[in-house]
Amino acid sequence: MAHAYTPGLRVTKQATIRRERRLPLKGEVLVVPGEEVRRDQVVARTELPGDVVSLNLVNQLGASPGELAGYMLKKEGEQIEEGEPLAETRPLIKWFKTTIKAPVSGTVESISSVTGQVILRKAPRPVEVLAYIDGTAVETVPEEGVIVETRGAFIQGIFGVGGECWGELMMLAETEGEVLDAERIGPECAGKILVGGSLISYPVIEKAREVGAAGLIGGGIRDQDLRQLLGYDLGVAITGTEEIGLTVIVTEGFGEIAMARKTFEILKECCGREGSISGATQIRAGVLRPEIIVPAWDAEIEEAAKGGQEGLQVGDTLRVIRVPHFGSIGQVSDLPSQLREVESGAKVRVLEVEFEDGSRAVVPRANVEVIEE
Amino acid sequence: MSDLQVVIATDCGSTTTKAIMIEKKGGVYRQTYRGEAPTTVEAPFEDVTRGVLNAIQEVEELSGRQILDGEKIITPAEGDRGVDIYISTSSAGGGLQMMVAGVVQSMTAESAQRCALGAGAIVMDVLASNDGRLPHQKIERIRQLRPDMVLLSGGTDGGTVSHVVELAEFIGAADPKPRFGTGFQLPVIYAGNKDAQGEVERVLDEKTALTIAENIRPVLERENLGPARQVIHDLFLEHVMAQAPGYRKLMTWTGAPIMPTPGAVGEIMQTIAQRQSINVIGVDIGGATTDVFSVFGEVFNRTVSANLGMSYSVSNVLTEAGMENVLRWMPFGIDEADLRDRIKNKMIRPTTVPQLLEELQIEQAIAREALRLAFIQHRELAVGLKGVQSERTLSDVFDQGATGESLIRMMELDLLVGSGGVLSHAPNRAQAAAMMIDAFQPEGLTRLAVDSIFMMPHLGVLSTVDEKAATDVFEKDCLIYLGSCVAPVGSGKQGSVCASYELSLPDGGKSGELKVGDLLRFPLAAEEQAEVVVRPSKNWDVGAGPGQEMRVVAEGGVAGLILDGRCRPIQVDEKEEVCLAQVEAWSSALDLY
Numbered sequence: 011m012a013h014a015y016t017p018g019l020r021v022t023k024q025a026t027i028r029r030e031r032r033l034p035l036k037g038e039v040l041v042v043p044g045e046e047v048r049r050d051q052v053v054a055r056t057e058l059p060g061d062v063v064s065l066n067l068v069n070q071l072g073a074s075p076g077e078l079a080g081y082m083l084k085k086e087g088e089q090i091e092e093g094e095p096l097a098e099t100r101p102l103i104k105w106f107k108t109t110i111k112a113p114v115s116g117t118v119e120s121i122s123s124v125t126g127q128v129i130l131r132k133a134p135r136p137v138e139v140l141a142y143i144d145g146t147a148v149e150t151v152p153e154e155g156v157i158v159e160t161r162g163a164f165i166q167g168i169f170g171v172g173g174e175c176w177g178e179l180m181m182l183a184e185t186e187g188e189v190l191d192a193e194r195i196g197p198e199c200a201g202k203i204l205v206g207g208s209l210i211s212y213p214v215i216e217k218a219r220e221v222g223a224a225g226l227i228g229g230g231i232r233d234q235d236l237r238q239l240l241g242y243d244l245g246v247a248i249t250g251t252e253e254i255g256l257t258v259i260v261t262e263g264f265g266e267i268a269m270a271r272k273t274f275e276i277l278k279e280c281c282g283r284e285g286s287i288s289g290a291t292q293i294r295a296g297v298l299r300p301e302i303i304v305p306a307w308d309a310e311i312e313e314a315a316k317g318g319q320e321g322l323q324v325g326d327t328l329r330v331i332r333v334p335h336f337g338s339i340g341q342v343s344d345l346p347s348q349l350r351e352v353e354s355g356a357k358v359r360v361l362e363v364e365f366e367d368g369s370r371a372v373v374p375r376a377n378v379e380v381i382e383e
Numbered sequence: 384m385s386d387l388q389v390v391i392a393t394d395c396g397s398t399t400t401k402a403i404m405i406e407k408k409g410g411v412y413r414q415t416y417r418g419e420a421p422t423t424v425e426a427p428f429e430d431v432t433r434g435v436l437n438a439i440q441e442v443e444e445l446s447g448r449q450i451l452d453g454e455k456i457i458t459p460a461e462g463d464r465g466v467d468i469y470i471s472t473s474s475a476g477g478g479l480q481m482m483v484a485g486v487v488q489s490m491t492a493e494s495a496q497r498c499a500l501g502a503g504a505i506v507m508d509v510l511a512s513n514d515g516r517l518p519h520q521k522i523e524r525i526r527q528l529r530p531d532m533v534l535l536s537g538g539t540d541g542g543t544v545s546h547v548v549e550l551a552e553f554i555g556a557a558d559p560k561p562r563f564g565t566g567f568q569l570p571v572i573y574a575g576n577k578d579a580q581g582e583v584e585r586v587l588d589e590k591t592a593l594t595i596a597e598n599i600r601p602v603l604e605r606e607n608l609g610p611a612r613q614v615i616h617d618l619f620l621e622h623v624m625a626q627a628p629g630y631r632k633l634m635t636w637t638g639a640p641i642m643p644t645p646g647a648v649g650e651i652m653q654t655i656a657q658r659q660s661i662n663v664i665g666v667d668i669g670g671a672t673t674d675v676f677s678v679f680g681e682v683f684n685r686t687v688s689a690n691l692g693m694s695y696s697v698s699n700v701l702t703e704a705g706m707e708n709v710l711r712w713m714p715f716g717i718d719e720a721d722l723r724d725r726i727k728n729k730m731i732r733p734t735t736v737p738q739l740l741e742e743l744q745i746e747q748a749i750a751r752e753a754l755r756l757a758f759i760q761h762r763e764l765a766v767g768l769k770g771v772q773s774e775r776t777l778s779d780v781f782d783q784g785a786t787g788e789s790l791i792r793m794m795e796l797d798l799l800v801g802s803g804g805v806l807s808h809a810p811n812r813a814q815a816a817a818m819m820i821d822a823f824q825p826e827g828l829t830r831l832a833v834d835s836i837f838m839m840p841h842l843g844v845l846s847t848v849d850e851k852a853a854t855d856v857f858e859k860d861c862l863i864y865l866g867s868c869v870a871p872v873g874s875g876k877q878g879s880v881c882a883s884y885e886l887s888l889p890d891g892g893k894s895g896e897l898k899v900g901d902l903l904r905f906p907l908a909a910e911e912q913a914e915v916v917v918r919p920s921k922n923w924d925v926g927a928g929p930g931q932e933m934r935v936v937a938e939g940g941v942a943g944l945i946l947d948g949r950c951r952p953i954q955v956d957e958k959e960e961v962c963l964a965q966v967e968a969w970s971s972a973l974d975l976y
Contacts, residue, residue, distance in 0.1 A: 245699030355810030
């Protein structure tokens with residue numbers, strides 16, 4: 011094998027984080043390099059072409075497509091207001107005149123002499139891109155966007171729903187294995203990002219939403235609760251655009267799984283500070299994981315990302331990501347090079363792991379992920 | 384092309400780049416070495432050639448033959464250095480994503496869909512004048528999709544012009560942008576009524592990169608998909624591939640145009656079906672998508688089920704198939720909530736493998752449903768042309784067959800080929816045979832095989848350069864024959880006799896009765912044959928007609944000869960405990976786990 015590596019999720023107290031904030035179409039960048047930005051500040055703006063309305067005027071005028079141009083009161087490219095005459099017939103007797111008024115305000119996009127169709131385009135829609143994190147605009151891409159940089163804690167989750175939001179982090183769980191109770195959530199949680207332990211249940215999400223919390227972070231979520239939250243069964247893991255009133259991020263997976271201690275400890279330290287989170291997840295084609303960013307301006311020591319590309323090594327900390335031992339954390343104790351047959355009958359590359367309680371197990375290398383520093 | 388001695392071929396998949404070496408030895412081409420490396424289309428590398436070089440380097444190390452000179456492939460071969468040709472396929476970056484449009488949904492729009500799928504595309508949406516959507520909905524949809532290219536068809540030559548132009552106007556109004564490269568115009572292929580070409584050009588020429596191709600449906604009675612498919616391939620290289628990181632460089636290395644991976648698999652399927660005069664169905668079940676290919680009576684069809692797969696899309700299989708359909712293939716009971724969590728965990732961590740036997744059994748149950756659903760979608764599209772007028776005689780009045788009949792006739796299927804991790808890497812080959820039989824439900828005599836290491840894409844592109852080299856390797860190294868399945872068609876009471884059989888096996892004769900609900904397996908190794916005589920009961924058909932005896936020679940394989948008396952469609956009892964016992968009995972009859 012040329013270069014086998016097991017990518018992991020980044021969980022670090024202090025890192026330099028850069029986020030590209032790009033417009034969907036070319037537009038205007040509103041900040042200059044070096045400028046400090048706030049998460050809710052508009053950094054770039056553009057206008058999306060307006061929606062179109064197609065009108066089959068020939069039917070309404072009782073004319074043929076070839077005659078249409080002669081009846082039009084507006085030409086291609088001209089502006090028109092809602093209710094303003096767009097086309098009219100010119101009969102000998104005025105009473106028989108038919109006038110078609112524009113149903114919307116906009117521009118005449120096209121007039122077809124083949125289909126008799128007229129297309130009106132409504133006014134453009136403004137699109138704004140926010141900074142998302144508190145930091146500095148370190149670079150701008152002319153007409154397209156900006157790169158915002160910050161320093162602080164950075165945690166990647168495994169799965170999330172809901173878009174970008176921000177707020178003060180608030181710990182609700184005492185330990186990483188605690189199952190959060192909806193009773194713990196009160197009006198003081200409004201606008202906050204709440205941190206739970208091993209499971210975020212539907213009643214908890216419901217209560218958090220009710221009090222106006224910005225986000226919820228926990229170890230796991232049950233699929234049946236996710237289904238209840240979304241109102242449908244999620245088939246493909248592409249998320250981030252759900253409008254569910256808050257953002258939910260799980261750090262470990264589906265089911266009740268204690269949050270990794272390191273993740274829990276970092277979040278605990280960040281408690282009371284303002285952070286930005288995004289639930290956007292996309293597993294296919296350019297992996298995107300949900301994230302928690304808590305800027306700390308005084309952070310000076312930067313822990314370098316290992317990137318996992320050096321391959322696994324004895325002593326590396328890892329998490330098992332499939333049953334048996336799902337969610338357990340341990341250290342690589344041996345990396346045998348030969349293929350080994352596992353219980354399913356498959357011959358795969360394996361490693362030996364020593365768990366935190368001292369017990370050991372052999373697991374396929376594909377079933378672990380490195381916990382990156 | 385001069386006589387090839389050494390060939391190196393790669394397939395740049397979305398996660399792995401696979402290289403194989405093919406060498407001519409004693410007048411026969413054989414696949415000799417293989418290597419693989421992670422695909423490097425995305426950050427931090429953003430250059431596909433890096434992964435290609437890494438994969439080739441592995442072949443170099445294993446074979447001891449120098450292929451690379453620094454970062455260059457040595458072509459042509461000089462003695463024991465280099466290769467005669469380098470070829471490649473690609474599905475990296477999500478493959479080729481297209482939107483197609485036609486006037487009538489079941490006629491030109493369907494032809495356009497077949498054309499795009501056959502070229503190796505994923506069809507994101509099919510737009511038609513009569514698809515029930517309002518004009519602004521169509522325009523909004525086109526704008527949202529951001530396909531790699533659009534195929535616009537519609538109208539037979541001399542037929543409707545206004546409807547085709549209307550579709551062109553919708554595309555123009557949407558002013559769609561391609562997926563890659565913000566500064567580029569979206570490639571649009573017009574392959575409809577030739578009388579509308581001028582108008583379509585007027586509407587779209589300035590707003591899109593328009594290419595005119597021959598009409599894909601010049602008359603209702605005939606499809607003409609070849610020329611438009613060729614244009615799709617050309618534009619795939621010029622526009623889509625050229626935008627992907629590193630592909631411009633890769634295109635200068637190859638001795639034949641880079642093909643979309645599924646397009647290449649389709650090529651080899653057609654070549655094999657043609658050379659052996661057989662009907663073939665092939666399936667490639669991946670992490671995200673499942674492709675089904677068929678060649679029946681020389682008519683080729685391909686479909687791709689974009690969200691049926693074993694990792695990224697595994698959760699969607701459950702959504703589409705329904706929990707009860709997945710559970711019916713499992714030899715043990717499981718808590719539904721637990722199963723749901725396990726499947727979602729596979730979705731978010733797609734590269735994990737089953738360590739426990741029960742995890743393997745869950746994955747194989749899901750695979751059966753993914754294959755079954757993908758095959759249903761294939762049958763819906765692999766049909767005769769609709770809208771064709773045919774003369775009906777008095778005897779036809781009682782025949783319910785109409786135009787648009789499925790071309791997939793399972794009784795006439797000769798070979799069923801499976802590919803993709805869950806089939807090719809099943810720990811026990813009989814498991815692959817069982818999954819394919821349960822999902823496709825072959826009828827009569829059918830030979831089963833799997834692609835050993837997923838080299839069909841490489842062989843597909845090779846077949847465009849050297850057909851003999853491609854077919855040599857296909858027959859000798861690519862396929863692992865699993866054996867043959869004999870299945871009488873009919874229905875009856877569990878335990879009643881559906882056929883009697885006499886088998887002349889290498890280790891002696893065997894005869895007996897096949898009962899409804901039975902699955903029997905007889906050892907018959909690869910390259911061994913057995914004479915099979917089957918006498919179906921009244922109303923049961925094994926290929927010679929209801930109640931008619933059939934004598935055939937069945938080919939062997941690692942899973943042997945399988946007699947399947949489970950009715951068509953396969954009957955699984957609705958009562959949970961009976962269903963579990965049935966699945967357990969079938970599983971032990973085939974010695975699966």
